[in-house]
Amino acid sequence: MNEVVKQLMAHRSIRAFEAKQLDDQTIRVLVEAAQQASTSSFVQAYSIIGVTDPEIKKALRDISTQHYVEHNGHLFVFVADYKRHQLLAERAGQSVADYIGETENFIVGTVDASLAAQNMAVAAESMGLGICYIGSLRNDMARVIELLGLPDYTYPLFGLVVGYPSEEGSNKERLPFEHVYHENRYSTDDYLSQIDHYDARIADYYRERTNGRRSDKWSSQMMAKFSHTIREDVDAVVKQQGFLKQ
Numbered sequence: 001m002n003e004v005v006k007q008l009m010a011h012r013s014i015r016a017f018e019a020k021q022l023d024d025q026t027i028r029v030l031v032e033a034a035q036q037a038s039t040s041s042f043v044q045a046y047s048i049i050g051v052t053d054p055e056i057k058k059a060l061r062d063i064s065t066q067h068y069v070e071h072n073g074h075l076f077v078f079v080a081d082y083k084r085h086q087l088l089a090e091r092a093g094q095s096v097a098d099y100i101g102e103t104e105n106f107i108v109g110t111v112d113a114s115l116a117a118q119n120m121a122v123a124a125e126s127m128g129l130g131i132c133y134i135g136s137l138r139n140d141m142a143r144v145i146e147l148l149g150l151p152d153y154t155y156p157l158f159g160l161v162v163g164y165p166s167e168e169g170s171n172k173e174r175l176p177f178e179h180v181y182h183e184n185r186y187s188t189d190d191y192l193s194q195i196d197h198y199d200a201r202i203a204d205y206y207r208e209r210t211n212g213r214r215s216d217k218w219s220s221q222m223m224a225k226f227s228h229t230i231r232e233d234v235d236a237v238v239k240q241q242g243f244l245k246q
């Protein structure tokens with residue numbers, strides 16, 4: 001394994017940080033590394049908001065309910081963003097609103113922002129920093145939009161906290177290769193038995209990490225997740241912002 005692959009394989013989310021802020025140069029390097037990710041049709045349909053105002057950070061922590069949203073080296077919020085495209089069109093007297101709102105562009109914006117974020121995550125880890133994505137900002141998407149002053153033709157996707165780790169974290173084993181990688185045609189052969197095997201390994205992981213207090217299986221976590229609806233407001237907020245209108 002080369003050094004890049006070794007680093008990718010060593011990834012673990014970090015949820016406790018020293019009280020040391022990232023300096024401006026580090027923030028710039030991280031954002032520029034994010035920007036260099038591939039981008040669909042060169043559209044660059046995202047923006048990144050760095051949150052330094054303690055009051056806004058506290059409000060975002062309250063939305064997420066996770067302390068590390070407030071206590072970290074820097075908080076980035078990734079926003080899918082077609083505002084610049086809409087303003088360009090407006091200046092040119094071209095109406096693009098209907099086109100920007102198409103589902104295809106919703107996917108493009110979401111993918112573009114996610115690729116940029118993952119570039120930033122990998123860059124940060126290569127610098128010895130720890131990271132954790134913060135999807136829980138979508139607990140109240142409308143309030144995030146208000147707090148960050150996001151205009152129409154944008155929607156916030158997730159935060160990324162970055163900082164100097166004050167915990168080691170632990171490397172979580174993923175689904176087996178055979179389960180995730182299919183050749184030529186998709187197949188569910190052996191799917192459930194592969195998951196049973198994986199469940200046993202994940203239960204061991206939690207048992208070891210919690211001195212036996214937890215022994216969750218991956219499948220029970222997933223069944224719990226898909227036993228109720230969550231964030232039902234997201235659909236209306238995204239539509240309000242100009243997307244998925246059809």
Ligand SMILES: Cc1cc2nc3c(=O)[nH]c(=O)nc-3n(C[C@H](O)[C@H](O)[C@H](O)COP(=O)(O)O)c2cc1C
Nearest residue numbers: 011012013066132133134135136137158170171172
């Ligand atoms: C888009 C996205 C949103 C996430 N949101 C949260 C979050 O709100 N809070 C949190 O603690 N972890 C969050 N995570 C981290 C995942 O829980 C974590 O990546 C997963 O459990 C695998 O663990 P690992 O990153 O340590 O390998 C998120 C990850 C992604 C990709």
